[in-house]
Amino acid sequence: MKGTTIALDSWNGREAAALIVDGQLEDFFIEADAPTPGNxxxxxxxxxxxxxxxxxxxxxxxxxxxxxxxxxxxxxxxxxxxxxxxxxxxxxxxxQKILFKSRYAIVTPGAPGLNVSRQIRDDDLRESLLELVHDTLTETELPEGAGLILRSSCTQGDEDDIADDIIAMCELARNVLADAQGPAELLVEGDGPHGLAWREWTDPAQVDDAEGSFARHGVDEMLEALKSPVVPLGGGASMVIEPTTALVAVDVNTGNDTSPAAGLKATIAAFRDLPRQLRLRGLGGVVVVDPAPMPKRDRRQAETALKAALKKDRVETIVVGWTNLGLLELQRKRDRVSVRGLI
CATH class of the missing domain: 2.40.50.140 (Nucleic acid-binding proteins)
Structure with missing residues (x-):
């Protein structure tokens, strides 16, 4: 199935949201028991x-x-x-570097200035967005010492919606920053799965928020596949993703392919899909990859494929480098809940 679909439903009694691109599960949010990032x-x-x-x-x-x-x-x-x-x-x-983040705008206390996302490269559009900001800020005010960032999603947004978003974030920031004294208290709750879907998945998409949307779009089967640590890569190759207490271990296998380039092909295929697999499974922290056997000279080509895949990933990940044993180490932010035991 071609196209992009956002399915908003629940899974095992938990609010959940799925992003399906051309029939493949691309991203997934599920409600957690722990406090949410953004709180x-x-x-x-x-x-x-x-x-x-x-x-x-x-x-x-x-x-x-x-x-x-x-x-x-x-x-x-x-x-x-x-x-x-x-x-x-x-x-x-x-x-302490708090952000007030919505679909189109981010208010940044302690970081003054008006900025437009670097992903918006059209000069005319950037100028029109800055004009919109200046016009909007005549109706509302940024908190003292705060700045504003317009997100790349503004390319798809209506001017009135963007202006409303700016006003809402400015008002929220002013109210919270004025409430800094007192006992320990939750002042703003982070977005749940459906709120995150609205905020982060901004490309044009069909939205199905009716009950049973996961079943209609095959999300149930896609989530069942995440229960297995084995990820097929085609041609008999596979990778095994196993979280432990200390780290996430990833093992790449060539399967029955015995050709000279089998190790490089399997490793590149694994690296291209690894960010998506970690994202869907909610895995972060230290990630150690044991690539398929390949000559040392091929490491740069494989690493280039991984970095290209990470550029499209929303989760901050640092490629630390290769160890003496030929393992590749990554450090990945824990901004997703692990789906183990939830699905």
Whole structure:
């Protein structure tokens, strides 16, 4: 099936959203039990952890950990935002660099300036968007010292919708920043799966939000496939993705192909699909890839294929490099909930 479809439904009693592109599951959000990235708290500083370079904070949802805490004293209230999902038994990762993010606009407290996404390269469109911002800011005001970023989705947006988004984010930012004093409290709840779908999946698409949309578009079967660690790559090749307590291990296999280029072909196929597989499975942290056997000289070609795939991925990932054993190490942000046990 050609085209792009956004299916909004529930899975195992949890709100969920699926992005299907040309019949393939491209992205997936599912409701988690843990606090959601984007949650904005008024937290209370506790004790600094000098050996770890940070400080523990109290929030209504448990302990949080903040890095770069110069100038903070125990007992002080501060505004922080959850940046990702915590590993089991660990504190919530939070930052003081909070963002008020919507479909078209991002308000950036502490980072003044008006900016348009670099992905918008049309000069005339950039100028018209900046004019729209200036006109909109005559009706509302940015918080003092804050800036505004117009997202790439503005290329698909109506001017009135963009203006409404700017006004809503400015008002939300002003209200939250004025409420920095007091006990620990959840001030803004992060978007759920359906809200994230509206905010992040902005390319033209058919939206099916009626009950049973997952069954109609074959999402049920696609999610069942994620339960298996084995991902077929074609030609008999495969990769096995297995999360452990310490890291995510990825093993690439050539199968029955014994040709001289089998290792390179299998590794490139795996690298092209790896960001999507990690995204769908909600896996992050340290990722270690054991590629199929191939000459050392082919590593650059394989790595180039991986980096090209990562450019299209929304999840921040750093390619750390190759180890002496010929393994490739990645560091990936934990901004998705692991789907193990949820689907």
């Amino acid at each position: 904005l708290y008024r937290a209370i500083a506790q004790r600094p952890m000098k050996g770890q370079g940070g400080m523990f904070l109290d929030t209504p949802d448990g302990s949080a950990f903040l890095r770069q805490v110069k100038g903070l004293s125990p007992g002080a209230p501060l505004l922080v935002q959850v940046t990702g999902f915590a590993e089991a038994g660990k504190a919530l990762p939070v930052t």
